[in-house]
Amino acid sequence: MAEAEELIAKMGQAARAAAVELAQAPAERKHAALIGAAHAIRDQLPEILEANAKDLEFGREKGLSEAMIDRLRLDEDRLRGIEDGLRAVAEQDDPVGQVIAEWDRPNGLHIQRVRTPIGVIGVIYESRPNVTADAGALALKSGNAVILRGGSESLHSSQAIHGCMVQGLRQAGLPEAAIQLVPTRDRAAVSAMLAAQGLIDVIIPRGGKGLVGLVSREARVPVFAHLEGVCHIYVDRDADPEMARRVVLNAKTRRTGICGAAECLLIDWPFYTQHGPALIEDLLAAGVEVRAEGELAKIAGTVRAAPEDFGREFLDSIIAVKLVDGVDEAIGHIRRFGSQHTEAILTANDATAARFFAGLDSAILMRNASTQFADGGEFGMGAEIGIATGKLHARGPVGAEQLTSFKYLVTGEGAIRA
């Protein structure tokens, strides 16, 4: 344990020193580093795929499931996606130094609130090697140093991608310690990061409930995370039925394993009596296991829902469904069973939509849109380092802007206080 603590202490100090430099790095240099990293990804495609093959081989030997192997796997397409992500973040406005607010005071002060980096970010993630690039890029864009600790299964792939990030830094004349990758598989490194107050300013876990739960429970360092995406769609009596069919199907089935996938469908009674079971039948036809309560359980092909199916994140082709009587009952259900991630209402009624928006406190509330849009890229952030459902500092998709803090710049003309 002492060894891991020493390693993290060293990396933390190097990150702290790099952060001081990054805080004042011109936007063009950070841009150049990201473009350089993107070029390196393209140039070193064979080497990265070779490293990935090593990870895949070890993964198979370890008996990882096909789903997990798939999360590990890199191919030309996915690497092109990583490259595009780096370029997208490069093209974002640089948040550092942006004037968030500005005002004058009768006491003679002119006050500006300007964005600054947070400092040192720690990212702890499982399986998917692209996080190495996404997280590295967003941290750099926002002027932060980052310490990455990826999953053991993807160590070689992460190292290869990290090498490309470092190449970009070097080319742009930025400190290599801006983006560090923990070089060992030692789990003690994770614990050391969670305890590294003063060295790491915030930790972001990316992965399954086990990892996120562990980090949230044990970290002494502040954490931006979401534990679950128990996302709801409420189809109101005033919803357009054709639109509702399209959106509900997309929200459940586009990709079932992401946090923005809808896990619970609430249908307003009058919608059901007026338009019938088409929503349910569409889901069944798409191969979704529909766990229904009450009246909806009479629909052929559904399975009876157990109480614990509500408030549950399936991350699979399964959905819980029930009827509710109006938006207030929908709000009550979501308050009780939701995870404060993303909830959607489908309706043409402005007042009902406003009530839904006002009555819920999730990070993302949507109207007439699929919950699958809960994503930093879709929000226009270029990429995201994760989605946060806590209420402090960062909420919803965490892009470069959310990885900043601020300071006040106050100018007087010799103002003294009475």
Place this chain on the structure above:
Amino acid sequence: MAEAEELIAKMGQAARAAAVELAQAPAERKHAALIGAAHAIRDQLPEILEANAKDLEFGREKGLSEAMIDRLRLDEDRLRGIEDGLRAVAEQDDPVGQVIAEWDRPNGLHIQRVRTPIGVIGVIYESRPNVTADAGALALKSGNAVILRGGSESLHSSQAIHGCMVQGLRQAGLPEAAIQLVPTRDRAAVSAMLAAQGLIDVIIPRGGKGLVGLVSREARVPVFAHLEGVCHIYVDRDADPEMARRVVLNAKTRRTGICGAAECLLIDWPFYTQHGPALIEDLLAAGVEVRAEGELAKIAGTVRAAPEDFGREFLDSIIAVKLVDGVDEAIGHIRRFGSQHTEAILTANDATAARFFAGLDSAILMRNASTQFADGGEFGMGAEIGIATGKLHARGPVGAEQLTSFKYLVTGEGAIRA
């Protein structure tokens, strides 16, 4: 301990329920509650002073110092100040529901980021009963429920003031549990609050280093705090000497016991050789103990500074002074010895000022203004619940706006994700 935990759990649940209501309370109602509280303070002046007399009597019996008795004391002037503070917060723009940002996406989404309350705030404070009103007002304004735990010495005064706050809530038809005061002197209540994750969303300590240090160390709940205000003034070679004399004197002597009082004066060599020791002599003439290093120790009346006098918060009529060679050395010193609270540069040179602003990461950086302005009221927030020097969520003076979070409201026209 179990008793205190039970009490805090009960108060937390009541606060949580009140918070749900407050989140949707119209601005006019919160305004009315604050004006009602201000009226009640005026109407009940005699009763509040009577309660305060009780606290002062107990305080003297306990042998509290004159300084501490003075912090406890209320009189007509101070109560008028509390009343004014309530009105000032009432007149602030209501932050809840404000649209922070708004944009459209090519995928058909219209996205708004809007302010929401955080939820439940805990304030733990010592001695000064006005915090009961300030903290209660700011929490209410930002739609949060608040649990106040004041110093034992000011329990009667805090209870009297709290009674006025509750009267305002009642008149405005808002839940009384919006502003609760812990009714006991039991120190275990503090520990219970610090552990109340899920019930309390953020804790703000107001008081001396002992309290703030304890809270910051032990809290499992997130904390907004500043531990020390080791504020620096750097007088650059290009500073106007007359302005410098006024500002330095104000920064040290206006009120020595507040966090924004300057504790260390750094003078640029060329300023000293050009303008002489007037800055030091002004401080000495004002009765300040000047602890000087190096060349400045030759000035008659100064005391030789010990190494630990730098980076030290005196909260007294004492200041540490030394010469530096230019803004970079000043920056280096402040980075090493500062507490990330407030630092000021006095200069007519724009480039030097910009370098100072860029090279430091304190919550507040000032140019040609007294550090004594580090205050929410002076910043235009009506009042402040404290000053934060951490880097997450709140930084600098914490007013109603900083006591908010945000959520995304996303509208589509049946948008589905590809």
